[in-house]
Amino acid sequence: VTGAFRVGVSRGLLVRGVASALGVPVARVDERLMGDWQPVPGLLESLRGGVAGSDSSAPRPFFLASPLEEPLVALGDRAQWQAEWKWDGIRCQAVCCQGRAHLWSRGEELVTDRFPEVAGILARLPEGTVVDGEIVACRDGCIMPFHDLQRRIGRTAVSRSILRDVPVAMIAYDLLASHGDDVRTLPLAERRALLEQIVAPVSTGHLRLSPVLEGDWPALMSLRSRAGEHMAEGIMLKRLSSPYRAGRVRGDWWKWKVDPLTVDAVLVYAQAGHGRRAGLYTDFTFAVRDGDALVPFAKAYSGLSDRSEEH
Numbered sequence: 001v002t003g004a005f006r007v008g009v010s011r012g013l014l015v016r017g018v019a020s021a022l023g024v025p026v027a028r029v030d031e032r033l034m035g036d037w038q039p040v041p042g043l044l045e046s047l048r049g050g051v052a053g054s055d056s057s058a059p060r061p062f063f064l065a066s067p068l069e070e071p072l073v074a075l076g077d078r079a080q081w082q083a084e085w086k087w088d089g090i091r092c093q094a095v096c097c098q099g100r101a102h103l104w105s106r107g108e109e110l111v112t113d114r115f116p117e118v119a120g121i122l123a124r125l126p127e128g129t130v131v132d133g134e135i136v137a138c139r140d141g142c143i144m145p146f147h148d149l150q151r152r153i154g155r156t157a158v159s160r161s162i163l164r165d166v167p168v169a170m171i172a173y174d175l176l177a178s179h180g181d182d183v184r185t186l187p188l189a190e191r192r193a194l195l196e197q198i199v200a201p202v203s204t205g206h207l208r209l210s211p212v213l214e215g216d217w218p219a220l221m222s223l224r225s226r227a228g229e230h231m232a233e234g235i236m237l238k239r240l241s242s243p244y245r246a247g248r249v250r251g252d253w254w255k256w257k258v259d260p261l262t263v264d265a266v267l268v269y270a271q272a273g274h275g276r277r278a279g280l281y282t283d284f285t286f287a288v289r290d291g292d293a294l295v296p297f298a299k300a301y302s303g304l305s306d307r308s309e310e311h
Helices: 011-022 026-032 043-049 116-122 160-165 188-202 217-225 306-310
Strands: 081-087 090-097 100-105 130-139 168-178 207-209 232-239 253-257 266-272 281-290 293-300
Touching (some): 011 026, 026 043, 081 188, 090 116, 090 168, 100 116, 116 207, 130 188, 168 188, 266 293
Antiparallel strands (some): 081 232, 090 100, 090 130, 130 168, 232 253, 266 281, 281 293
16 A cells, blocks of 8 residues: 555565475475566465476576685685685576576576677577676676676666677676586586586687686785775685585685775765654765865665764
8 A cells, every 4th residue: 555565575584484384395495486487376286296497597596605704714724615706796697598598687687688798608508507607897808897887787778889888798607507407416616617618618708717716815815905906896715515505505605805995975965764764864975075075976875873873
């Protein structure tokens, strides 16, 4: 009646609820409800009976990393971990079937038409290949700022000028299926080897492998401090023996972001919230000085402490 709920229901809660009601594994429900599914009368029976989804182009549940909040030495032997850059782009899963590549965002949105140059290259991969990676703005082999990539986000039609001004590439870092065979239960070390075999023959400016970072723990600490030079947010640490899991499962994939930078800014606007927060100022706009002028550059909707809000 009023337009929307203030607090939504998470996908994970929905999946667990359906799985509990049907008495079936959570993983089955999670997988079946990926991509474009319809709430038809036979859906619940298909979940209960374990019938696989009919859409071969649907993505698989994404494996999500957890923030690294402990010392590196707590991870043990460096040789048991694969290190990569944590790219600042759009998480994407490419499903290759029927001679096409279907690109899915982490939010399960089909974005193939927004990145036609990437989809065209990925369509050359073998039938039944599923690749996990990151779409970034990239020109002549150099990663461009995420700000440039934002010009491609949200566009339902991509003009020639935007294709020219903001070229993109997919950086592939994991393999979920090979020639139609599900390889998610294989160790990362084996999946990476298969990924290299599949991607290398078609690797171009629009498709590349995520490079593996070498060096001991101190060397990685030094690399992390220079992540910005590579247009990266930090470093990913992945256990070489780990399977490709679903959701955020702690222990195998860690994201080790660089420490946030600080800037002196001026609060120039404060906007009241909505609903129960109508009497509070919750949206803030900040500016930086350019001589005597103030130039707005960012908005903050959350993250301020009560003390900050009081002042």
